[in-house]
Amino acid sequence: MSPKLEKFVDYLPIMEAIRPSKTKDKRHYYEIKMEEFSQKMHRDLPPTRVWGYNRQVPGPTIEVNQGEPIEIKWDNQLPSRHILPVDRSIHDSDLPEVRTVTHLHGGETPWPSDGYPEAWFTKDYKEVGPFFQKEIYEYPNKQRATMLWYHDHAMGMTRLNNYAGLAGAYIIRDKHEKSLHLPSGSYEIPLIIQDRSFNEDGSLNYPTQPNDASEELPNPSIVPAFTGDTILVNGKVWPYVEVEPRKYRFRILNASNTRSYSLYLSSNQPIYQIGSDGGLLQKPVEMQVISMQPSERVDVIIDFERYKGQELILKNDLGENASPEDETDDVMQIKVSDSLSAPDKSIIPKRLSHIPSLKGNEIVAMRNLKLVGSSDKYGRPLLLLNNKRWHEAVTEKPKVGTTEIWSFINTTGFTHPMHIHLIQFQVLERQPFDLEKYNHDGSIIYTGPPQSPEPNERGWKDTIASPSGFITRVIGKYGPYSGNYVWHCHILEHEDYDMMRPLKVIDPE
Missing domain, CATH: 2.60.40.420 (Cupredoxins -  blue copper proteins)
Structure with a gap:
């Protein structure tokens, strides 16, 4: 447990762009x-x-x-x-x-x-x-x-x-993005969100053992998941930022090990999402809450014109079962000034970009990829992809220039953010199945029709939430390079042990 820390006392740092050597x-x-x-x-x-x-x-x-x-x-x-x-x-x-x-x-x-x-x-x-x-x-x-x-x-x-x-x-x-008159310069702010725990002396606190560790476990031992009890943005714990009453563009990254976020504003005003992992969407999507799995990025515009002189909070919805002691429902404070330093000429365009669908491509392979839970010789959770460990032979070998559909079949009890290296893909659908029956006899019985991706998931993605008891289908064109890549769950404790598999992209014959 971190020491009690007062919120919103440190100014949000902005990481400067590095100059080439x-x-x-x-x-x-x-x-x-x-x-x-x-x-x-x-x-x-x-x-x-x-x-x-x-x-x-x-x-x-x-x-x-x-x-x-x-x-x-x-x-x-x-x-x-x-x-x-x-x-x-x-x-x-x-x-x-x-x-x-x-x-x-x-x-x-x-x-x-x-x-x-x-x-x-x-x-x-x-x-x-x-x-x-x-x-x-x-x-x-x-x-x-x-x-x-x-x-x-x-x-x-x-x-x-x-x-x-x-x-x-x-x-x-x-050049295209620059032509859209989006908020830019000091009105464009990257937000790298992480969670951490600290000791009294300021050192990072990270567990040496799972909470229910037995004497037989190695010490130190990997933990199956980790969430810290404080939220950092750009390297500061619960910072504040000062903004003018105008539109701002925030480039948000969930860089936490395990924690997902459901972001919203205390003012309950809309957040306009204009981009996702792979760049601009086709058109803005008005959102009240934006959910982010580890490694996902969202590109948003927030208009503070109506909030002159007010203090807002970027919040994290912890759900109905949150503990009263959990303070991670706050992310950072936003202080809106009374006046503008210059007129706001930025806009939220009605159209942002063109995203050609991959559905018309020739599909050369459809892969069923199971996300499964097991245990190791110590009884620790061991989460695997298709029941294979990292060092087993490569089984996914798409050819450069070909299009494949991958179906992530999540048979575990929680969501996994699935990431594929090299490519940006498109989400096709999610379909629920009877998880209890699967765990009983291994059969897939659908419990509902396929569900279309959410409007803010209809751009290019490299990481996607694969919920428990759902088959999440994505389509991707492999390339432009051949070589050794990987695909894995982006919960870092999972990918380290052993929810990651090699991916070999091969040149056409």
């Missing part, structure tokens, strides 16, 4: 270091020991233009011991305790630069994983304008390295 042949080159340092997370907390990119948590924002490739050297300068409890029972116990590899989440990236989990490396590349390819990563940036994010993806360590602070925003811009 050099430019050669019109290609920007960056060097970004991973280091250990201390950062103040709240006015009343001592500085917290964290790991960050370029000595900040979250890391610096990387801003690029569509079609302009960049190179990044991700430089591991971390110590040899982790600041969080490392469970050596879940993967090879001989692996280095501190290993990292950065993944650009949502990026259409050649596989040697994708951040494959076994392409990890240690400080100064003294040790490297079996899939390590290169020190300098290449990002073509040929995809639609959107907000992606970069984070650590090392095998078996993703939950710990991200919790320690290794995450940041990556924004791709294009």
Whole structure:
């Protein structure tokens, strides 16, 4: 349990865009270091020991233009011991305790630069994983304008390295988006939402054992899920932001390990969602509550014109069964000033973009992929995909340029955010089935018709909520690159053990 912390006393930090170290042949080159340092997370907390990119948590924002490739050297300068409890029972116990590899989440990236989990490396590349390819990563940036994010993806360590602070925003811009007269400049604000728990001395608190741990469990032992008891936005606990009475664009990322959010405003005013994981929607969607699974992004516009001089709160709906002691129903405070510094000429366009449907493509494969629960030799929860562990042979091998439908059959008791590397996909439908009967005899009996995706899910996605007792169907065209990628649940405690599978995209014959 974190110490009692007063809300809304720290100003919301804005992560500045990093400048390239050099430019050669019109290609920007960056060097970004991973280091250990201390950062103040709240006015009343001592500085917290964290790991960050370029000595900040979250890391610096990387801003690029569509079609302009960049190179990044991700430089591991971390110590040899982790600041969080490392469970050596879940993967090879001989692996280095501190290993990292950065993944650009949502990026259409050649596989040697994708951040494959076994392409990890240690400080100064003294040790490297079996899939390590290169020190300098290449990002073509040929995809639609959107907000992606970069984070650590090392095998078996993703939950710990991200919790320690290794995450940041990556924004791709294009000419079309600039022509829409959306709020921009200081009126466009990225919000990276995370949950954390702290000790009295300001250090990060992360469990060494599950709550119901037995004496037979390893110590430390991985936990099946983790939710912190404080909410951070851009690295501050329950901050406040000052805005003018005008329209603002917020680029929101759920960068928590396990926690999902249901965001709304205390004023009950509408939130206009204009984009999702893969960029702009076809048209704005008026929302009262926006649900976000781990790693999902939403692009929204909020108009504060009617709220001059008021204080609003961005809230998180915890549901009817929330504990009175749980304070994570607040995210941040918004203070609206009395006047404008300049006229608001931004708009919320009626049409945003064109999204061609993949339904007319030739479908070369339809894959049924089961999300299942089991247990390991210690009796700990072991969540798997198609009952296979990470190191078993690759079973998903789409060809470059082909279109497939994947059906995520969730037979567990809770929602999983499913993420596929390399591509942006489209959601087709969700269909409920009798989970009790499935658990009894393994048969799929539908209990209702297919349900169309929500209006704000009808754009490009790279992560989708797969609810318990539903089959969630998505359609994707694989490419433009071949190579070794992965697909997994983006609850970080799940993907570390062992809800992640290799994906091999192969060249056509």
